[in-house]
């Protein structure tokens with residue numbers, strides 16, 4: 001029943017009344033100081049590691065990036081730190097891995113009800129996540145009840161709690177309507193809010209490490225704009241080279257490689273007749289590398305395509321660049337994600353230069369999002385600032 005899978009009036013309620021108002025660009029701007037705090041924590045631990053090894057060390061960055069993105073979502077949307085919600089994230093990650101392991105029978109009607117080992121693991125994780133989320137929601141309600149009205153700082157989680165109360169007949173078909181609404185929407189935000197961003201950051205660092213010529217260009221921009229100070233909203237908006245590096249990463253490795261739609265009426269797509277009820281898969285990753293529309297070599301990493309917002313010159317059909325999806329269901333978290341990614345890159349480029357370790361194995365893996373399958377080990381070298 002969460003926003004990801006709902007349709008019609010329920011989806012409209014979740015999207016327009018509950019989720020989107022809390023993720024608008026202005027709200028995301030208000031979260032930048034939290035992002036800087038969380039990123040500084042991650043970088044301090046990398047700095048500690050490099051200091052202990054004489055200024056340079058190998059670090060596998062994926063897990064730290066996931067913890068960083070989880071910390072941001074925990075604080076910005078749920079009013080807790082990552083350490084308080086750690087168990088939820090750990091369970092969600094395990095659920096993601098278990099779902100990614102589903103075999104060929106996935107999609108066969110009824111197969112998800114069979115007591116296979118994989119299904120049993122999935123059911124157990126889902127039950128545990130449900131319990132943890134309802135527990136968190138209760139604590140949040142108690143916290144709000146004990147906080148004077150003029151001191152309340154309402155967050156996305158509060159919007160979900162209120163949205164559950166207001167959903168009324170939209171969810172009455174469920175046996176535990178309010179609980180299902182809360183659990184499913186929180187679960188969607190916990191997952192969507194950190195996994196995709198962390199994966200993009202990991203791909204970004206992999207690409208910058210294997211195309212080191214872009215590091216001094218991006219670093220020079222960070223130094224000019226930030227002047228050694230922590231990035232804020234105005235500074236982040238000026239980081240056009242850094243932004244282009246992120247856009248090019250999202251083009252080459254969109255963490256969500258496809259989106260799906262259902263034809264609500266008979267329609268014609270190009271010269272094909274699509275009957276009502278057909279599931280249509282939009283292959284984002286393929287569109288991003290289609291040599292018929294992308295100028296130059298679409299398989300090559302070239303952030304120059306995006307520098308100065310020149311996308312129209314780089315792609316003959318700019319609507320083919322859709323890392324955040326398209327149309328009414330486009331990603332509502334994109335401002336938050338773009339700020340987060342710019343914060344990580346700005347702080348990291350200021351502190352370190354980095355190269356890809358020889359241990360890196362290029363193995364993109366589809367685990368709900370497409371992530372570096374064997375992780376991204378980097379050789380971090382601390383810079384003298």
Ligand code: HEM
Pocket residue numbers: 003004015019023188189192193194196197200250254255256259260322323324325326327328329330331332333334336337
């Ligand atoms: C780099 C990071 C991210 C990428 C690449 C990404 C990508 C996407 C894509 C492709 C969709 C499907 C859109 C469609 O069907 O047209 C989507 C949906 C969604 N995303 Fe993101 N996302 C990111 C970060 C986030 C963050 C940080 C949040 C929340 C904090 C978020 C929340 C959502 C939600 C709630 C939806 C469902 C929207 C709906 O169905 O109406 N995403 N995202």
